[in-house]
Amino acid sequence: MFLQQLLNGLTAGAVYALIALGYTMIYGILGLINFAQGEIYMCGAFVTVLLLGTGQVNFFVAFAAGMAAAALLGVALERVAFRPLRGFHPLVPLISAIGASIFLQSLALLLFGPNDRPFPIQFNFSTITIAGLPLSSLQGAILAAALGFMALLVVFVRYTRYGKAIVACALDRDTARLMGVNVDRMVALTFFIGSALSGAAGIMMAIYYNATYPRMGLLPGLKAFSAAILGGVGSIPGAILGGLLLGVAESLGAAYVSSGYKDAIAFAILILVLLFRPQGILKGRGD
Amino acid sequence: MLTLKSVQAGYGRLTVLKGISLHVRPGEVVTLIGGNGAGKSTTLRAISGLLPPARGVVEFNGADLTRLPPERIVALGLALVPEGRRVFASLSVTANLELGAFHRQDQKQVRRDLEEIRERFPLLKERASQAAGTLSGGEQQILAICRALMSRPRLLMLDEPSMGLAPRMVSRVYQILRELKDEGTTLLLIEQNARAALKLADRGYVLETGRIILDGSAAELRDDPEVQRAYLGKGYREVWE
Numbered sequence: 001m002f003l004q005q006l007l008n009g010l011t012a013g014a015v016y017a018l019i020a021l022g023y024t025m026i027y028g029i030l031g032l033i034n035f036a037q038g039e040i041y042m043c044g045a046f047v048t049v050l051l052l053g054t055g056q057v058n059f060f061v062a063f064a065a066g067m068a069a070a071a072l073l074g075v076a077l078e079r080v081a082f083r084p085l086r087g088f089h090p091l092v093p094l095i096s097a098i099g100a101s102i103f104l105q106s107l108a109l110l111l112f113g114p115n116d117r118p119f120p121i122q123f124n125f126s127t128i129t130i131a132g133l134p135l136s137s138l139q140g141a142i143l144a145a146a147l148g149f150m151a152l153l154v155v156f157v158r159y160t161r162y163g164k165a166i167v168a169c170a171l172d173r174d175t176a177r178l179m180g181v182n183v184d185r186m187v188a189l190t191f192f193i194g195s196a197l198s199g200a201a202g203i204m205m206a207i208y209y210n211a212t213y214p215r216m217g218l219l220p221g222l223k224a225f226s227a228a229i230l231g232g233v234g235s236i237p238g239a240i241l242g243g244l245l246l247g248v249a250e251s252l253g254a255a256y257v258s259s260g261y262k263d264a265i266a267f268a269i270l271i272l273v274l275l276f277r278p279q280g281i282l283k284g285r286g287d
Numbered sequence: 288m289l290t291l292k293s294v295q296a297g298y299g300r301l302t303v304l305k306g307i308s309l310h311v312r313p314g315e316v317v318t319l320i321g322g323n324g325a326g327k328s329t330t331l332r333a334i335s336g337l338l339p340p341a342r343g344v345v346e347f348n349g350a351d352l353t354r355l356p357p358e359r360i361v362a363l364g365l366a367l368v369p370e371g372r373r374v375f376a377s378l379s380v381t382a383n384l385e386l387g388a389f390h391r392q393d394q395k396q397v398r399r400d401l402e403e404i405r406e407r408f409p410l411l412k413e414r415a416s417q418a419a420g421t422l423s424g425g426e427q428q429i430l431a432i433c434r435a436l437m438s439r440p441r442l443l444m445l446d447e448p449s450m451g452l453a454p455r456m457v458s459r460v461y462q463i464l465r466e467l468k469d470e471g472t473t474l475l476l477i478e479q480n481a482r483a484a485l486k487l488a489d490r491g492y493v494l495e496t497g498r499i500i501l502d503g504s505a506a507e508l509r510d511d512p513e514v515q516r517a518y519l520g521k522g523y524r525e526v527w528e
Contacts, residue, residue, distance in 0.1 A: 161385070164378060164385065165386065165389060167375070167377070168375050168386050171375045171376065171378070172375060174357075174369070175369055175375070176386070177336075177337065177356070177357040178337070178357050178361060178366070178367050179358075179389045179390070179434070180389045180390025182356075182358045183358075
C-alpha cells in the first residue's frame with residue numbers, strides 16, 4: 001500500500017516537475033511567473049487527442065505534434081503577452097499572464113466544448129507484480145518518459161552552447177549581451193522548451209486520467225507552481241525535486257489522511273514554504 | 288579605428304555624457320581617466336551598445352554602431368570587460384570562456400583559442416570546472432579579460448580592471464595588459480587608478496562631468512600640473528601653501 005502510493009505520487013510528481021520546469025526556466029530568465037503554463041499543458045493534450053481522433057496519425061507523431069503546438073503557443077504568448085510589457089512593473093506581466101490563461105481556457109471552451117474527451121487510443125497496459133508491488137506499466141512509462149525529458153533538459157542546459165547562453169541571460173542579462181548573446185532569442189527559446197515540456201506533461205496526463213477538457217490545466221498548473229516554489233523558483237534541480245516531493249506528499253496525504261484533502265495538501269505545502277522558507281529548498285536563479 | 292563624435296548619452300532625463308568626441312587608432316592604448324561620476328563607464332556603455340547614445344555618432348572601422356545592439360557590436364570585433372568583472376558566477380570557468388566566443392561560428396578555431404588561452408593562464412586550466420564565483424577577485428578579473436579575448440576582439444575595452452583588487456593582483460592585471468599591448472592589441476582603458484593607466488597608455492583623455500577637458504599623449508598628461516594635482520595625488524603641499 002505504501003509503495004503503491006509512493007509510486008502513484010512519483011508519477012504525478014514527475015508530471016508536476018515537467019510543468020514546474022517551465023515555470024522555473026521562464027522565471028529564471030525573465031523574473032516572471034507565466035500563469036498560462038496550465039493552458040499550454042492543455043493545448044498539448046488537445047492537439048494530440050484531436051490528431052489521434054482522426055485515426056490517421058501515429059501515436060508518436062501525435063505526441064510530438066502536441067509538444068510542438070504547446071511550444072509554439074508558448075513562443076507566441078511571449079511575443080504577444082510578455083515582450084511588449086518588458087520593463088514595466090512586475091505586476092503588469094503577471095496580470096497579462098492571468099489574462100492569457102483565462103483567454104486560452106475560454107477559447108478552448110468555445111472551440112471544443114466543456115466535455116471530457118477520452119484518449120482516442122487504447123493501450124494494452126498490463127500490471128506486473130514485482131516483489132508484491134503491483135506496477136502498472138502505464139505509470140512506469142509516464143515516469144520513464146518524464147524523467148527522460150528532464151534528463152534531456154539538464155544535459156541541454158549544462159552542456160550545450162545555447163543552454164549555457166540561457167543560463168548566462170538568467171544570471172546577468174547585460175553581460176550576456178556583451179558576449180554576443182541575443183537575449184530576445186534566448187527568451188523565445190526558453191519559452192519554446194518550457195512549453196514543450198508542459199505540453200508533454202499534458203499529453204501524459206490526458207492518457208493517465210483518460211480525460212481532456214479545457215480546464216484540465218488549472219489544477220496541475222497551480223500545483224506545479226507550488227512545486228517550483230517548494231524547490232526554489234529559478235532552480236532546475238529545485239523544480240524537479242519540488243515536483244516529485246509534492247506529488248508524493250499529495251499521494252501519501254490522500255491515502256493516510258483523507259483523499260478529500262488531496263488538492264489542499266499541495267497548497268498547504270505552498271503556504272508553509274512561503275512562510276518558513278520562501279527561497280525554497282534549493283535556492284537559485286539559472287543553475 | 289574607433290571614433291566618437293559629440294556623443295551624448297544618459298539615463299532618462301539625466302544626461303551624463305554632454306558631447307564626447309574621441310578616437311582610438313589601431314594598435315594604440317588609449318585611456319580615459321576621471322573621477323567618480325565623470326561619465327567614464329557611461330562612455331563605454333554607449334560604445335558597446337548597452338546604452339544607445341541619444342545624440343552623436345559612434346563609428347568602428349567604418350561601421351556606424353550608434354543604433355546597433357550589443358550582441359551585434361561584439362561580432363564586429365569590439366569587446367568590453369565590464370566594471371566589476373561580471374563573470375557568470377555559477378557557471379564553470381570554461382563555460383565563461385566559451386560564452387566569450389558565443390558569436391563566433393568557427394568552432395574549431397574557438398577550441399584552439401581556448402587551449403591557447405589555458406596554456407597561457409594555467410589558472411584557467413586548473414580551475415576549469417570550478418564555478419567562476421569561487422575565484423578570487425583578481426582571478427575573476429583575469430577570467431573576465433580572457434573571456435573578452437575569446438571573442439577575438441580587434442579593440443578591447445576595459446572598465447576599471449584594477450577596481451577592488453589587492454595591489455599584487457593589480458600589478459598582475461597590468462602585466463597582462465602590457466603583454467596584450469606588446470602583441471599589438473588595441474586597448475581602450477578606463478581607470479580611476481590614473482597612475483597605472485597613464486604608465487601603460489600611449490594617449491589619454493581626461494573626463495570631467497560628462498565632458499573631455501583635456502587630451503594628449505600619456506607623457507603630456509603625466510606632466511600636466513592639473514592632472515597631477517587632481518588624479519595623481521601630487522602637489523598637495525603647493526596647494527596648501
